[in-house]
Amino acid sequence: MPLTLYNSLTRRESPFDPLEPGKVRMYCCGVTVYDYCHVGHARAYIVWDMVRRYLMWRGYDVRYVQNFTDIDDKILNRARETNSTMEAVAQRFIDEYFADMDKLNILRADEYPRATHTMDGIKRLIHELENKGYAYASGGDVYYNVRQFADYGKLSGRKLEEMQAGASGRLETAEIEAQKKQDSSDFALWKSAKPGEPAWDSSWGKGRPGWHIECSAMVRDCLGETIDIHCGGSDLIFPHHENEIAQSEAATGKSLANYWMHNAFVTVNGKKMSKSLHNFITIRDLLEGNWSGDTALEGSEKSKAVEPMAVRLFVLMAQYRSQIDFTEEAIASARNGWNTINEGLLFGLRYGSQLSWDVEKTGQDSKAVQEFQSAMDNDFNTPSALTVLFELAKELAKEGNVLVHQGKTETSPDLLQQKWVSLVSLAGVLGLEVQPEGDSNDAVDGLSDAVIEVMIQQRKDARKAKNFAEGDRIRNELKDNGITLIDQKDGTTIWHRG
Secondary structure, eight states: OOOEEEETTTTEEEEOOOSBTTEEEEEEOOOBSSSOOBHHHHHHHHHHHHHHHHHHHTTOEEEEEEOBBOOOHHHHHHHHHTTOOHHHHHHHHHHHHHHHHHHTTOOOOSBOOBGGGOHHHHHHHHHHHHHTTSEEEETTEEEEOGGGOTTTTTTTOOOGGGOOSOTTOSSOOHHHHHHHOSSTTOEEEEEEOOTTSOOBOOTTOSEEEOHHHHHHHHHHHHHOSSEEEEEEEGGGIIIIIHHHHHHHHHHHSSOSEEEEEEEOOEEETTEEOOGGGTOOOBHHHHHHTOEETTEEOOTTOOOOOOOHHHHHHHHHTSOTTSOEEEOHHHHHHHHHHHHHHHHHHHHHHHHTTTTTOOTTOOOOOHHHHHHHHHHHHBTOOHHHHHHHHHHHHHHHHHHHHHHHHHSOOSSOHHHHHHHHHHHHHHHHHTTOOOOOOTTOSOOSSSOOHHHHHHHHHHHHHHHHTTOHHHHHHHHHHHHHTTEEEEEOTTSOEEEEEO
16 A cells, blocks of 8 residues: 555645655744744644654655744844844754754754755845746835736635735734735745844845745755655645745746645644633643643642653644644543553563563564554554554553463463564654653663663664664664663674763
8 A cells, every 4th residue: 555645735645656766855844933832833843753754664765854934023022022132042942942842752853954044045046036027126125926926826725816915924014015015915035124133135135034935945955946745734834835835936947845744733622722812831831740721830830741752642643634632631641542552662671581582583563564554654644553552552561461460471472572562663653662660770870771672672673674864863862871882793782871
């Protein structure tokens, strides 16, 4: 069965056929770095991390690029509020982004371009659009002439006549813009400098780029004129992604992306998350327990902190195109689900020696692997894929109880090992990795022996699948925790602390 995915551009599912066999070029719209990331961001980046991991597991060489928007009105406003600079605010929240995403076990992108580092590419692209008649200068600004692009609206399905003015999208003064535009639907590519704001030299005068042109330039600079997958939240379909298509395709005459993918929203108790409704929950509030039902908390009152893997599971329990509702009940369900999977992941570490497992055996349960792949090949149907994981974990938990109470099991040790190796491998594809046991006494200032052994197994699986980037990531993570790996000639891996 081929991998099929839903393409927002064609509005249907179709087999995935990359531009270059065995390789995938993937671009994800990143955050505007002016504040902490919230649970909506958690969903988006867990989803695209899952897609990336699965493509790698399927054998693709994936180049994944995710940008940072580091110049924006919101960043400048935060700088004024905190008596800081745009650069300092941006760097602070880039650092905070990595802190949050690392806890959620989200793989680092291959490249993180920034708008402020892409000025030459941005200005070059605007000049091309101007020379081809798709852009015009007006009063120090440069606008995109929407009516010149015949396919405008093909992603969002909107007709130009139905679109409202202000498609530039970011906190701009509508009345001033209206006087400069040839058409109310035109959007800014370059904005003239305002007093006291950062600005760059250009042939149109000092200024800074519009939001949409930044991503068009970064895609081309990092991945080329046409890419395989462009992804982001469904709120970006219009105007951001629609405008990206108009800019890039007018300049190159080629498709910007063959597949457009969008994740649905997260609501909180059935309502849109917003600060005005006091139901705005950041990732760190969630992980540290500073939340309760539908609101972030202040002071000493705290809810129970949510494990990072439970947050991942909460996201993956819904198909990425379905809206999910953040409630205490949903988080409790995710916690319980994670406890089940984590117990299964720990099975081999607790009972492998008792069952006299051969640590070099990496055979897997072919039926489970096939069912997992079938689910994931169906537009990344993670709920169905998780069913496979839960079945494996429950079977292992049942056998664990038998071993505890009877000291032996009638089930073949080889079969149990296959099920455990399968669970570890498939859970890893979803970024679900074993967590240390609370009462573990074999941890010395860091990871327990049990966790180290599972990570080594995950590295072995990655290398076997020729996913060397993931293997290197696991080795580096262990190294950061003071664990040195030594690969032996016979294929075994030994390790030591320090």
